Amino acid sequence: MAAPDDFDAWFRLLQTPGLGREGARRLLAAFGSPEAVLAASPVALTELGGPALAATMARPAPECEARLAAARAWLAGETLRHAITLGDPAYPPLLLQTADPPLLLYVQGRTELLAAESVAIVGSREATPQGLANAREFARGLGEAGLTIVSGLAAGIDGAAHEGALAAGAATVAVVGTGPDRVYPARHKALARRIAETGAIVSEYDPGTPVLPEHFPQRNRIIAALARGTLVVEAAPRSGSLITARLAAEAGREVFAVPGSIHSPQSRGCHALIRQGAMLVEGVDDVLEVLRGTRPAAALSAVPDADTPADPVLAALGHEPATLDALLARTGWPTAELSARLLELELDGQLARLPGGLFQRRVAG
Template identity: 65%
Template sequence: MTRAAGRVGAALAQPDELDAWLRLVHRTGVGRGTLRRLLAALGSPAAVASADDAALRVLVGERQAEALRQPPDDHAERVAATGAWLAGHPQRRVLTLADADYPPALLQTADPPLLLYLQGRSELLAAAGIAIVGSRKPTPQGLDNAHRLATELSRAGWTIVSGLATGIDGAAHLGGLQAIGSTIAVVGTGLDQVYPRAHRALAQRIAEEGLMLSEFALGMPPLQAHFPQRNRIIAGLTRGTLVVEAALRSGSLITARQAAEAGREVFAIPGSIHSAQARGCHALLREGAKLVETVDDILEELGTQPRQATLDLTIAHAAVLPSVAPTDDDEVLRALGHDPATLDALMARCGWSASALNVRLMELELDGLVARLPGGLFQRRQGA
């Protein structure tokens, strides 16, 4: 896949440039493949918009040429909303297929997005990434595996990529945020939306310490058809995809197969033969995925060391991020108090096992009530 001619500025600062890209991309009746062919042939969205009818009919046919002549629904409103969104935060960008910063790994896939909305550390797009995906209803062991492996990979400098869903995705993002690799959340909505709502605090933390990414226009709700499209980006951004837990009919298997089709590695964690959540992983293993028991199984397969990221996790982050409503009803929060504490200290106070306490602490992290700090410490967030 080659880039369209020309280079687009980092935030599409020119109103006419933004207008041209949004007019081209967010329309009905013309697919992404057709739009990429037009850009390759004509060079830019502005050139597509000014092309005469005869040229368009030769390139895409009568029906799609007519569709290209019609502006997308609510186009003026979308341009204004996108401009206001970009102006609202210095780490927001609209990245296009023509931009020199477009991620090379994604460019090499069969269906790279024409346009990406970003908020956060856009330099993570150039980092070596590993996708970690799995069930929205995982077992406690699955949650622990996802968080532990994501943390270890992030410590080794790998950026963790996932889809912000409940369950395995959330645990993977949290693990990525613990170390230098950080995390990228690829979502199936506009970046002004958060889905699921329970991950509002997590999404804000990722926007500050990692990167939020979407190809969908601002205001776009979570439609079912969007998630397979999102999955191809998760697979395409990364060197490999790890499936932690998945049923046989799972979106995670779609992501894994899209990774294989893009020539990327596929990894899977085996489970009990009696567990429905292990059957998807077992199916991938039968198809040739690499079995994973420890992080070394992944690192040995990928071989080279990634570019080192620079993420400074400090206690200050925990103090400024928003939290959900305070509560004193939770046993673990009561045991934690308001000073940082180790897992061993909490085990002594609660009388819980390490595995049960780790799962509950992860749930409290996802709710925005607890922060996991460097040095194996946990701290109750301000207001919790």
Template identity: 60%
Template sequence: MISDAELPAWLRLLATPGLGRSSLRRLLAAFGSPDAVFDAEPAALRQFIDAAQAAALAKPPDGFDALLERTGRWLASGSAQSPRALLSLADPEYPSPLLQTADPPLLLYLQGRADLLATPSLAIVGSRRPTPQGIDNAREIGAELGRHGLTIVSGLALGIDGAAHLGALDGGAGSIAVVGTGLDIVYPTRHRALAGRLAVEGLLVSEFPLGTPPLSANFPQRNRIIAGISRGTLVVEAAVRSGSLITARLAAEAGREVFAIPGSIRSPQASGCHALIKQGAKLVESAQDVLDELAFPSPPRAADAAVAEQAPEGPLIEALGHDPVTLDALLARTGLGIEALSAALLELELAGKVARLPGQLFQRVGYG
């Protein structure tokens, strides 16, 4: 982790205007550290960057003192339950999978369990406007993969991202949220409680300086980190044109596995997943499909028993499946009479295990 003595040089280097990540990586590869970059002669710098960029390094950028003070205060405000730190590209604790990507961030702001960066992980991403079934799938699969020892990575967005984080945390696993703002800003604000929980039980990650607002251009950038940290990316629901498919593409370019859950051919939220499957993504119907593809070991017997206890029981629950179903289809699947079936559905509905949808459709809810 970056020490107090190293902090000013790192912040100043990354805040220097006109220097992109590729230029900064060239400088660090050539000179070894930010301090060495600032000590270098202009002629030596111009072997790697142009004259205007070299001139920009000659003095601290506008607002640098305020940035340094704000960052120092933020770091000092961490706690034993929710520590804060900065991790540089040169640090031995920098996550190896991310280091092997084409565009690793030079600096990561961390809050929470930094040890999760060293654990095997899977990204789960998807629509901000998912179906109820999409929410259930993300949460259930996140929980089950977590019980098998996979850390779940996502982007703290509404919809699938939030459900995946909650599933991982509820299942007792760690979860990493890679955000598109500074870590002193929670976006979306509706996830303030989730972010607070992740800061203690999981990990919040950003490459953006403190005070960075939720700019639209930053979210595709953070997606490369989500894909880069993880052994694979699972898309639960997504339209054909969505940030989730950007994450999947970045995962494939980094040589990682891509998974997708199929859905109804009439659902726009399934179209992106179907496109990925056509392109070679692994079709996923359960968490076990992911575990098998990653050759991940099975959990201990105690965990298996816990999973079994949560599995839905009863012929009607089994007959409901996971997609909306008509009353006629349930009559055919169960062999029950209309009165007995209606009574059983009402009981499950009152228990919160079944939802009654428009058009006399029924759908299983949550874990029930």
């Protein structure tokens, strides 16, 4: 776990206005530690990223010290509250394998569960009674088989999955999109308390962070990354659960979906996943056979490129925009090597960087 002085440096680095995770990782790669970044001279920062970077690092957030004091107070408030930074021995190993790992995690509960064999169970907030029952039964059965159940503490399927795990006496991890001291929805306060007592609540957001819609898609990447597989129980066509499933597939993890009635809107997302290659599951054994290695899972299908270029990165990119996570999964390249090649292709005019972290091939006209 981060020592107090280390935590302060990480916190202050991440509070730098406009820097973001990618910018912070670039600085850490160059200088080696957050302490070294914060102590770097304007000349060194200008050499690395130009005067804009030097100016950014010279302007600490006005509220930084107050937020730091609040974070320290939260960490000291109860036992089993931890701050885990990138590179910490307790950092979740599966999360390290992704392209966009959080640099700082707040954990209330058992940190060892972040490295346990786990499966994510996600689905609709507006779940049907049958969907809720299915989520509980899958979580109970998978928990009894020794798997940790990961979900997002949301209403509907998420809450039912946590409840099913707790009913089985199994471990469960809730990844939240607020600060670790907030519970959303509020009706899950008792459930969150039970999870913290025997499992873990995880957030990359500082204590005091309120409910913000843009945080939940970011939260989903952590859910997908912590688990060896993601099971979608119910999902409407535009459900956030489909984002989690996509992120899991792009990270090379297994994706499972529970089929439902063709007349139910809450089944359409699962049916779409199955058409794309997610494994249709009817019971706990279907999931266990894949995760325990007795049955191969299907991969989510990719559209073949009829005009495949010679460059392997462009070939992996195809003609549709793709994220760095997707390209890492398709190429198998190390993150640093792939990022360097993407930059070369961008400078050479062969691909464009789009909003939202997407890359797209340029077609010669």
